[in-house]
Amino acid sequence: EDQVTQSPEALRLQEGESSSLNCSYTVSGLRGLFWYRQDPGKGPEFLFTLYSAGEEKEKERLKATLTKKESFLHITAPKPEDSATYLCAVPIQGAQKLVFGQGTRLTINP
Amino acid sequence: DTAVSQTPKYLVTQMGNDKSIKCEQNLGHDTMYWYKQDSKKFLKIMFSYNNKELIINETVPNRFSPKSPDKAHLNLHINSLELGDSAVYFCASSHGTSNQPQHFGDGTRLSIL
Numbered sequence: 001e002d003q004v005t006q007s008p009e010a011l012r013l014q015e016g017e018s019s020s021l022n023c024s025y026t027v028s029g030l031r032g033l034f035w036y037r038q039d040p041g042k043g044p045e046f047l048f049t050l051y052s053a054g055e056e057k058e059k060e061r062l063k064a065t066l067t068k069k070e071s072f073l074h075i076t077a078p079k080p081e082d083s084a085t086y087l088c089a090v091p092i093q094g095a096q097k098l099v100f101g102q103g104t105r106l107t108i109n110p
Numbered sequence: 111d112t113a114v115s116q117t118p119k120y121l122v123t124q125m126g127n128d129k130s131i132k133c134e135q136n137l138g139h140d141t142m143y144w145y146k147q148d149s150k151k152f153l154k155i156m157f158s159y160n161n162k163e164l165i166i167n168e169t170v171p172n173r174f175s176p177k178s179p180d181k182a183h184l185n186l187h188i189n190s191l192e193l194g195d196s197a198v199y200f201c202a203s204s205h206g207t208s209n210q211p212q213h214f215g216d217g218t219r220l221s222i223l
Contacts, residue, residue: 043214
């Protein structure tokens with residue numbers, strides 16, 4: 001069964017304290033992996049697409065990496081404004097839909 | 111310059127009523143989606159339309175009926191609302207197939223009394 005699992009469920013960091021969020025997946029024939037950020041009361045905001053193992057993408061303090069079984073979202077020297085829920089999603093081959101993980105709720109304390 | 115817009119943002123209604131949520135996108139995308147996000151924040155697809163044609167229906171009760179009058183609009187009508195329908199409903203759009211990123215609206219929070 002196609003599945004996407006994110007860990008940890010929640011993460012609390014001090015401002016400037018770097019860490020990583022994990023997204024592991026079991027899908028047949030990976031066609032890409034997406035990272036989104038969701039703020040309270042808002043829709044998911046697209047961050048990155050990764051299409052193949054070894055690929056990396058960066059945006060400000062965020063860097064996403066992809067292996068054959070998982071993806072990491074590294075956050076370097078985070079600021080309070082980076083607090084949000086981070087979601088990863090994988091398209092299912094042969095079906096035009098995304099399967100989302102349950103998200104990691106990230107809180108950055110000043 | 112809103113990309114994907116949904117109305118209303120909040121919807122509070124009684125059990126048994128019928129209600130509609132509207133969605134419009136100005137990104138020129140040809141595929142639109144409805145998702146349901148439950149109380150545990152888990153996002154699950156309900157429907158997908160490509161060029162006004164239904165391509166995904168994820169075993170959603172037939173009380174839910176999507177309608178796509180054109181490529182830029184996908185509305186969701188819900189009949190005989192039940193308590194379990196309380197959730198946040200998100201509309202999204204993308205170019206073509208599932209390996210293109212989807213862009214989401216800000217959601218409609220539906221509360222059933």
